[in-house]
Amino acid sequence: MRKLSFADLDTGDQGPRFTNVLPGHVTDRGGFRIYPDRNHRTHDGPGRHTHPIPEVFYIVQGRGEIEIEGEVVDKFEAGDAILIEPEEDHHLISRGEGPLAFVWMHLEPVE
Secondary structure (H helix, E strand, O other), X not given: OEEEEHHHHOOOOOOOEOOOOOOOEEEEEEEEEEEOOOOOEOOOOOOOOXXXXXXXXXXXXXXXXXXXXXXXXXXXXXOEEEEEOOOOXXXXXXXXXXXXXXXXXXXXXXX
């Protein structure tokens, strides 16, 4: 896991390629989520939540904690970007008074 800023996600003229953060990757799919409740933990199903590819979260509103492999490893707030490495078990936990809103993106390598 790496915590970045929105400016770190600059793509220049490469479209949806994050060459400065992850050389050779493009956004494969993504979405926007809002969790209105304090203490909401994302991906809160049974077992681990992992992907074989990197995932980026961009925090639009709110603040909270980043949980990796069952341990809280850092905090986040609006304006932070979080890069999850492949196969890391990951969750965001809302700790703010208002809603947590974020964009998520799965990144695929370019061949």
